[in-house]
Amino acid sequence: ETGVTQSPTHLIKTRGQQVTLRCSSQSGHNTVSWYQQALGQGPQFIFQYYREEENGRGNFPPRFSGLQFPNYSSELNVNALELDDSALYLCASSRLGGGANVLTFGAGSRLTVL
Amino acid sequence: AQSVAQPEDQVNVAEGNPLTVKCTYSVSGNPYLFWYVQYPNRGLQFLLKYITGDNLVKGSYGFEAEFNKSQTSFHLKKPSALVSDSALYFCAVRDMVGSSNTGKLIFGQGTTLQVKP
Numbered sequence: 001e002t003g004v005t006q007s008p009t010h011l012i013k014t015r016g017q018q019v020t021l022r023c024s025s026q027s028g029h030n031t032v033s034w035y036q037q038a039l040g041q042g043p044q045f046i047f048q049y050y051r052e053e054e055n056g057r058g059n060f061p062p063r064f065s066g067l068q069f070p071n072y073s074s075e076l077n078v079n080a081l082e083l084d085d086s087a088l089y090l091c092a093s094s095r096l097g098g099g100a101n102v103l104t105f106g107a108g109s110r111l112t113v114l
Numbered sequence: 115a116q117s118v119a120q121p122e123d124q125v126n127v128a129e130g131n132p133l134t135v136k137c138t139y140s141v142s143g144n145p146y147l148f149w150y151v152q153y154p155n156r157g158l159q160f161l162l163k164y165i166t167g168d169n170l171v172k173g174s175y176g177f178e179a180e181f182n183k184s185q186t187s188f189h190l191k192k193p194s195a196l197v198s199d200s201a202l203y204f205c206a207v208r209d210m211v212g213s214s215n216t217g218k219l220i221f222g223q224g225t226t227l228q229v230k231p
Contacts, residue, residue, distance in 0.1 A: 092158075
């Protein structure tokens with residue numbers, strides 16, 4: 001089975017720009033969640049998508065938005081980039097159906113905002 | 115609020131010695147607890163989880179964790195450390211507030227494990 005793949009692996013943007021990060025779920029998984037991992041910190045939950053709708057959101061402003069597509073792949077969009085948005089962005093997929101589900105993470109997209 | 119704490123930023127151990135990486139949690143109700151490991155330039159890899167049942171949970175790569183309800187702890191252990199175990203370890207708890215079907219995990223700050231030959 002294929003794992004979770006993310007693209008791009010690295011990118012550099014300037015303040016005020018917009019960025020789109022992409023994620024392909026593991027085969028058989030129907031739920032995608034996104035996490036932000038700042039340097040030296042644990043991952044922070046951004047939001048989760050199921051059936052192409054957001055069904056859970058962390059403490060992130062509306063300029064963080066996402067999409068889930070019928071094939072369960074996903075995008076994370078961040079508008080009006082700020083310096084503090086520099087981080088590793090992790091995508092994780094799972095099968096929805098209970099709190100015991102294990103999340104499978106991708107390798108991440110490292111965003112640097114200058 | 116639900117939270118997880120990893121009191122040690124770094125743990126150093128000699129190869130062949132036992133290792134322990136500490137984690138304490140604060141949740142309402144019964145916790146769903148997880149350990150993940152992160153190698154450089156890699157995503158998080160699942161090691162093990164506690165949902166219910168036996169307090170000693172066995173996971174991948176020879177790791178195990180002991181759930182202690184009275185001490186609200188979920189320490190990660192391995193009887194004999196390998197140099198290749200050197201990595202960043204995260205404890206996490208499932209956020210059960212509002213819905214049991216949300217995928218949200220609350221992570222600790224992480225503990226760097228350094229195993230020296």
